Amino acid sequence: MNEKMEFNGSDMHNNVIYIGRNTAPHELDMYGKVAETELMHFYEPEPGLFISESTKVTERALNAGYQPMSLLLEKKLLDGEARGIVERCKDVPVYVAEDAAELKRLVGFPMTRGVLCAMRRRILPTAEETAAGARRIVVLGDVENPANVGTIFRSAAALGADAVLLTGGCGDPLYRRSIRVSMGTVFQIPWAWLDRRWTPPVDACLIKKGEKTDLSPARMKPRKEPISSDTVTRLKAMGFKTVAMALRNESLNIDDKRLMAEEKLAIILGEEGDGLPAEVIDACDYTVCIPMCHGVDSLNVAAAGAVAIWQLCGKHG
Secondary structure (H helix, E strand, O other), X not given: OOHHHHOOOEOOOOOEEEOOOOOOOHHHHHHHOOOHHHHHOOOOOOOOEEEEEOHHHHHHHHHOOOOEEEEEEEHHXXXXXXXXXXXXXXXXXXXXXXXXXXHHHHHOOOOOOOEEEEEEOOOOOOHHHHHOOOXXXXXXXXXXXXXXXXXXXXXXXXXXXXXXXXXXXXXXXXXXXXXXXXXOHHHOOOEEEOOOEEOOOOOHHHOOOOOOOOOOHHHEEOOOOOOOHHHHHHHHHOOOEEEEEOOOOOOEEOOOHHHHHOXXXXXXXXXXXXXXXXXXXXXXXXXXXXXXXXXXXXXXXXXXXXXXXXXXXXXXX
16 A cells, blocks of 8 residues: 555645545644654755744745745645645655544644645855945843744834844744744844854764865854853954943933944843843943833843834844
């Protein structure tokens, strides 16, 4: 018996595979059983996988050129709102669950909006390449929470930032929660990691000390080192005036004319709770705060990021 029959038959399209009730093909493990950190390392040393959810978000990923590996969706969407995506995924398996309950059983949670797509990650440009030509960039310094990461990406895309750079301690923008919260804007705005480390090839032991190699950028992974004054130095070398979002007595108000007059600004946001380290704030050209009322001392980093991006990016030029 062939695979499609085991899965309860196939559609008129050869790539559409119906999943029988209470079955669990191992090909679908990536959608619910495999941790996202493991998905990231599929195909090493080449880039791994990520999962997009919902029709709109998957369309944005496809429009950005990401390569689908398989599609999983609810049956009623096959010839409905997901029809366009199915047509665009005609060269990969399209798995169809009978209803929302079956999809939840396969995935493990209900917040999918009926469509999931496994996609290949791709080699990212360097931070310098990403920021080239940009006037306003957002820099995330060890912002770990994926919901905050996704929200900041959405604000950056919507409110006029040119790019987003992340230190290695940040949550991955391609974790499914980050993608979901961003509404797919992680596929619409340029971004890159600031911190990288080399992952040596399998035959690294054969490389002589000091010998130059042509290691693929795909082998470069984010490292979990904290943001530091070196990060600020690097941003300045790219031509940016640096703005630390922090509460200090000498902080400028966010609408200060000096900020608006700068040709290039890098807006640096710190992690929830502790914020930016003192050495980072000291190294920046400006320290900026958002005026508060009613005795409130600060905003959530995602909310503060939205205000800062609106003021410092949306009104320039």
